[in-house]
Amino acid sequence: MSEAKRFRPAMAWLHTWAGLVVGWVLFAVFVTGTASYYKDDISRWMRPELRETVIDPAQSATAAAGFLAKQAPDSGGWLVMLPKPDQPLTEVYWWKSFAGPFHHALLDPVTGTPTGARDTQAGEFLYRFHFELALPPLVGRWIVGACAMVLLIALISGIVTHRRIFADFFTFRPDRSRQRAWLDAHNLFGVLALPFHLMITYTGLMTLGPMLMPWGLQAAYKDEAPHFYVEAGLMPKGRMPAGTAAEGLPLGEIVRIAGKDGGELPEALMVSSPGDAAATVSAVFEEPHGLAHLHPQIAYDAVTGAELARNLPAGPATRTATVMYGLHEAHFAPHALRVLFFLCGLLGAATVASGLVLWTVARAPKGAAPEGFGLRLVRILNVGTIAGLPAGIAAFFLANRLLPLDLAGRASWEVGLFFGAWVGVALAGALAPRRLAWPLTLGLAAATFVAIVPADLALIGEPRFVPFDIAMLLVGALLIVAARTAARPPSALARRAATRVAEA
Amino acid sequence: MASDSPPLDASRDPPTRSGSEWRGRLAVAGRVALAAFGGYTVAALVTALGAVTLPLSRAEAVSTAMLASFAVMAGAVVFVFAAATLRRAAFGILGTAAILAACLWLAGGFSAGVPA
Numbered sequence: 001m002s003e004a005k006r007f008r009p010a011m012a013w014l015h016t017w018a019g020l021v022v023g024w025v026l027f028a029v030f031v032t033g034t035a036s037y038y039k040d041d042i043s044r045w046m047r048p049e050l051r052e053t054v055i056d057p058a059q060s061a062t063a064a065a066g067f068l069a070k071q072a073p074d075s076g077g078w079l080v081m082l083p084k085p086d087q088p089l090t091e092v093y094w095w096k097s098f099a100g101p102f103h104h105a106l107l108d109p110v111t112g113t114p115t116g117a118r119d120t121q122a123g124e125f126l127y128r129f130h131f132e133l134a135l136p137p138l139v140g141r142w143i144v145g146a147c148a149m150v151l152l153i154a155l156i157s158g159i160v161t162h163r164r165i166f167a168d169f170f171t172f173r174p175d176r177s178r179q180r181a182w183l184d185a186h187n188l189f190g191v192l193a194l195p196f197h198l199m200i201t202y203t204g205l206m207t208l209g210p211m212l213m214p215w216g217l218q219a220a221y222k223d224e225a226p227h228f229y230v231e232a233g234l235m236p237k238g239r240m241p242a243g244t245a246a247e248g249l250p251l252g253e254i255v256r257i258a259g260k261d262g263g264e265l266p267e268a269l270m271v272s273s274p275g276d277a278a279a280t281v282s283a284v285f286e287e288p289h290g291l292a293h294l295h296p297q298i299a300y301d302a303v304t305g306a307e308l309a310r311n312l313p314a315g316p317a318t319r320t321a322t323v324m325y326g327l328h329e330a331h332f333a334p335h336a337l338r339v340l341f342f343l344c345g346l347l348g349a350a351t352v353a354s355g356l357v358l359w360t361v362a363r364a365p366k367g368a369a370p371e372g373f374g375l376r377l378v379r380i381l382n383v384g385t386i387a388g389l390p391a392g393i394a395a396f397f398l399a400n401r402l403l404p405l406d407l408a409g410r411a412s413w414e415v416g417l418f419f420g421a422w423v424g425v426a427l428a429g430a431l432a433p434r435r436l437a438w439p440l441t442l443g444l445a446a447a448t449f450v451a452i453v454p455a456d457l458a459l460i461g462e463p464r465f466v467p468f469d470i471a472m473l474l475v476g477a478l479l480i481v482a483a484r485t486a487a488r489p490p491s492a493l494a495r496r497a498a499t500r501v502a503e504a
Numbered sequence: 505m506a507s508d509s510p511p512l513d514a515s516r517d518p519p520t521r522s523g524s525e526w527r528g529r530l531a532v533a534g535r536v537a538l539a540a541f542g543g544y545t546v547a548a549l550v551t552a553l554g555a556v557t558l559p560l561s562r563a564e565a566v567s568t569a570m571l572a573s574f575a576v577m578a579g580a581v582v583f584v585f586a587a588a589t590l591r592r593a594a595f596g597i598l599g600t601a602a603i604l605a606a607c608l609w610l611a612g613g614f615s616a617g618v619p620a
Contacts (some may be wrong), residue, residue, distance in 0.1 A: 006586070006588065007586050009584070010585050011586070013585075014582075014585045093542070121618075149574065149577060149578075152574060152578050153578055153581050153582065156578055156582060157582065157585075174544065202574060202575075204595050205574045206571070206574070209570050209573070209574075210570075212574075213548065213551055213570055213573040213574070215548040215549075215551045215552040215555075216551040216552055216554060216555030216565070216566045216569035216570050216573070217555065217566050217570075218552065219551075219553075219556050219608070219613040220550035220555040220556050220562050220565060220566050221562070221566070228562075228563055228566055231561065231562060231563035232563035232564075232566070232567060233563075250573060250599065278572050315560070315563065315564040315567070316564070316568040317560070317564045317565075317567035317568040317571060318563065320567070320571060321570070321571060323566050324571075
């Protein structure tokens with residue numbers, strides 16, 4: 001066979017199998033990543049005790065430093081993320097060395113004591129699941145990184161396979177055959193948001209770039225890797241601790257100085273060697289507001305408050321990389337654009353899901369013939385993932401409302417119910433007869449989403465949460481439609497097609 | 505999907521159609537391994553070589569090389585699966601890797617100290 005004639009079948013084969021082996025992980029990554037566009041809104045809903053208030057970030061910083069000095073007097077570093085009016089929480093991390101472990105607490109912005117809001121991981125859980133799959137961080141990130149690489153290859157081979165992109169875009173043949181319908185749907189979802197899919201995959205790889213592909217940094221800097229971040233303009237130059245103790249300024253004082261120097265209040269403070277005579281406080285700013293995620297910093301002497309260093313200007317390549325982070329996280333996106341990103345993310349999940357279903361439909365035995373082991377396995381995993389994960393997310397939200405507030409390890413219970421519901425629905429799908437598996441599991445997921453609304457109205461019932469509840473109803477409705485469609489006997493399709501032919 | 509190539513169906517063979525079934529499977533496994541490890545090696549070498557040779561500041565060269573790295577890996581993987589035989593794919597990948605490694609060695613990328 002000639003080069004050109006062999007190329008497309010080879011790419012079609014690659015697309016089919018590359019897509020299959022990572023499809024289940026990618027579906028979960030797309031769904032939780034898409035939900036993470038609304039991470040802050042999810043967190044607000046999951047901590048209903050917190051209300052939008054006037055906050056004084058300087059006071060919060062000083063109070064947080066008091067907590068940290070008492071909690072971990074010998075830490076090597078602190079990170080204090082300052083509260084915002086709509087997120088009245090001071091988030092603190094502390095560690096002995098950069099090798100970890102990293103400790104974490106959420107503090108009341110006024111008192112600096114652990115927050116009284118209910119114990120929950122909130123939106124942070126879905127966000128971290130998106131790139132760590134609730135596994136140990138390095139393991140999870142390598143798995144997601146490898147799957148993203150395979151997705152990039154599946155996208156490229158998919159584009160090659162599907163050469164008539166424009167003509168096929170306007171082709172949808174739901175009545176021709178089940179396989180044609182799924183193929184057309186897969187093409188439609190994939191092509192409609194193709195620029196988004198390519199962008200989100202490549203920028204996602206870039207966010208994990210220093211871990212996945214450290215060899216450039218390694219070759220150019222050897223054991224001086226931290227110098228890269230200084231030279232690239234990502235961090236101000238640091239300094240070694242003096243080894244003698246000294247009382248630092250109240251952190252709030254640094255917030256005030258940084259606010260004056262930087263033109264706006266910093267969003268976080270990074271404290272190196274707190275309590276040391278050469279301790280440094282780096283004020284991290286959101287500025288410049290826009291695509292790039294540069295996060296300029298100003299480093300201050302923690303004892304005198306004198307400015308020590310600022311970021312060097314970043315070059316074009318480093319800026320490009322930070323724009324990629326920015327595009328991936330979409331923090332820059334105002335409401336309408338965020339909705340568009342969200343819909344594109346859903347199309348990504350739909351592309352993966354329809355591709356997985358297409359794999360089984362294309363191989364389905366004719367009539368009542370038994371399905372083989374491979375086909376059965378893929379079908380069970382498809383049902384378990386595509387219906388199970390949404391059910392898990394719904395259970396996570398529902399548990400947030402229903403679990404007693406004083407339950408020990410409450411946040412872990414919520415996560416446990418997320419996985420419990422996921423596994424439960426997946427098992428139901430595996431044990432149900434083939435014809436009932438989809439309607440049953442999609443129906444269970446839909447019911448759990450719908451159940452969130454009465455639970456919220458009965459236990460909290462505040463107008464500010466109505467948009468979230470409406471979103472839950474919409475997801476539930478979408479799943480009900482899916483369950484009803486899946487419950488339609490296959491003969492109905494054929495009958496409709498036959499009527500069409502007769503009319504013509 | 506073009507009419508001359510059927511939609512994704514179960515009967516489609518992997519790119520190599522010769523040999524018995526298990527030989528075909530072994531060839532597919534070989535291509536997967538070559539794509540994953542060979543593709544990653546080529547991308548890693550291109551990234552390292554770019555970082556030490558690009559006529560930019562050290563930091564910019566590192567960033568530029570990393571920006572390109574995943575595209576390089578994707579290209580290498582597509583090459584592995586598009587090649588007529590596993591042997592040709594292996595020659596292509598290993599040969600490229602050897603040339604890149606030699607260039608990187610000449611550029612001082614393997615020496616212990618930081619290149620000037």
